Amino acid sequence: MSLSASRCFVVLLAFVTASALFVGCQTSDPEAESDTDTPSEEAPAADSDTAHADSTAAPLRITMLDVGQGEAILLESPGGQTILYDGGTNSADVLGQLRALDIETIDLVVASHPDEDHIGGLDEVIAAYAPRFVLDNGLAHTTRTYERYLDAIEEAGSQLIPPERQTIEFGPVAFEVVPPPGDESFGQNDNSVGFLLRYGDFVMSSYGDAERDQFEWLLDTHPDLFPKVQVHKSSHHASRNGDIASVLERIQPEVVLASLGADNRYGHPHDEALLRYDGIGATVYRTDRHGTIRLRAYPDGSYEVEPAMSVAAIIEARCVNVNRAAPDELVRITNVGPATAQGIMAARPFRSLNDLARVDGLATASIEAIKTQGLACAE
Numbered sequence: 001m002s003l004s005a006s007r008c009f010v011v012l013l014a015f016v017t018a019s020a021l022f023v024g025c026q027t028s029d030p031e032a033e034s035d036t037d038t039p040s041e042e043a044p045a046a047d048s049d050t051a052h053a054d055s056t057a058a059p060l061r062i063t064m065l066d067v068g069q070g071e072a073i074l075l076e077s078p079g080g081q082t083i084l085y086d087g088g089t090n091s092a093d094v095l096g097q098l099r100a101l102d103i104e105t106i107d108l109v110v111a112s113h114p115d116e117d118h119i120g121g122l123d124e125v126i127a128a129y130a131p132r133f134v135l136d137n138g139l140a141h142t143t144r145t146y147e148r149y150l151d152a153i154e155e156a157g158s159q160l161i162p163p164e165r166q167t168i169e170f171g172p173v174a175f176e177v178v179p180p181p182g183d184e185s186f187g188q189n190d191n192s193v194g195f196l197l198r199y200g201d202f203v204m205s206s207y208g209d210a211e212r213d214q215f216e217w218l219l220d221t222h223p224d225l226f227p228k229v230q231v232h233k234s235s236h237h238a239s240r241n242g243d244i245a246s247v248l249e250r251i252q253p254e255v256v257l258a259s260l261g262a263d264n265r266y267g268h269p270h271d272e273a274l275l276r277y278d279g280i281g282a283t284v285y286r287t288d289r290h291g292t293i294r295l296r297a298y299p300d301g302s303y304e305v306e307p308a309m310s311v312a313a314i315i316e317a318r319c320v321n322v323n324r325a326a327p328d329e330l331v332r333i334t335n336v337g338p339a340t341a342q343g344i345m346a347a348r349p350f351r352s353l354n355d356l357a358r359v360d361g362l363a364t365a366s367i368e369a370i371k372t373q374g375l376a377c378a379e
């Protein structure tokens with residue numbers, strides 16, 4: 001592990017908070033849509049979600065934001081650490097989406113490669129959040145977008161991590177960097193920084209916009225970077241030039257997440273890609289149809305998919321976190337008025353809702369009513 005990686009490891013570990021967190025958020029059922037025009041694709045259905053057995057563990061949250069024809073994925077560890085993998089296009093307002101989701105800090109920004117559909121929004125995000133670390137493929141681009149991205153990193157004082165193979169621990173989650181070849185002759189797509197995300201038995205893979213050349217280079221030089229995964233991020237927006245059959249046969253994903261814009265000028269998704277996913281029995285979720293797609297993953301390997309969720313719907317569906325919510329949110333909880341809300345804020349943190357017994361004015365019966373309401377959580 002490089003010096004930078006070691007430092008990163010140490011600093012990110014410093015963010016680790018108590019691991020015994022419990023969640024009580026409600027899950028909305030995915031909205032199945034008919035795929036009449038693309039018979040090769042499986043229609044997402046409610047029973048494609050895997051019920052999670054390990055309800056005592058806090059989830060790893062994976063959010064593929066709807067950024068049109070581009071890509072931006074937010075990873076939130078159970079310990080509260082946050083990684084943003086790519087930042088969408090210049091016009092996608094990724095910063096606005098992150099703010100709407102109440103994301104307060106971003107510890108690490110990863111740019112898979114410096115094409116505009118992946119780094120367009122990163123200048124604003126980096127300026128606003130000043131992430132401690134930024135990791136990219138290290139290859140210069142000649143665009144204004146890339147210049148603005150570099151300026152933002154310099155201004156924010158973020159530390160650049162070289163795109164070497166390494167594992168970055170963020171809380172109980174391991175983010176293993178899939179390295180680019182680092183050879184300019186491969187082009188930008190085939191110099192993507194990817195990742196393997198592991199949370200116990202759960203594994204997700206992304207190889208950026210990798211095409212055949214990078215996949216073959218990786219298979220040759222890092223063949224162990226293709227484990228069996230539950231979830232895979234479609235390479236290159238479900239282009240026919242993205243995921244290759246030999247990789248899909250190795251990783252055997254149950255779910256494929258594809259980020260693309262409706263009626264995009266590239267014709268994504270290509271039928272060839274959808275047929276490949278269909279051939280391994282994977283269910284495909286697409287931002288052009290399902291909007292922002294959210295997953296919760298658990299260390300026993302199970303996960304839940306919440307497609308068809310706009311940022312507004314996510315905000316509507318989420319729990320009121322007694323450890324973080326503002327007073328105007330806390331009063332949505334039954335038996336909590338303005339005075340009790342102040343008491344909750346003064347008595348933080350809470351390891352569970354039962355801990356609310358420490359708050360003046362909340363009797364055991366009140367806490368039972370709060371649990372029955374199902375709105376509050378202690379995360």
Ligand SMILES: [Zn+2]
Nearest residue numbers: 115117209236
């Ligand atoms: Zn792209």
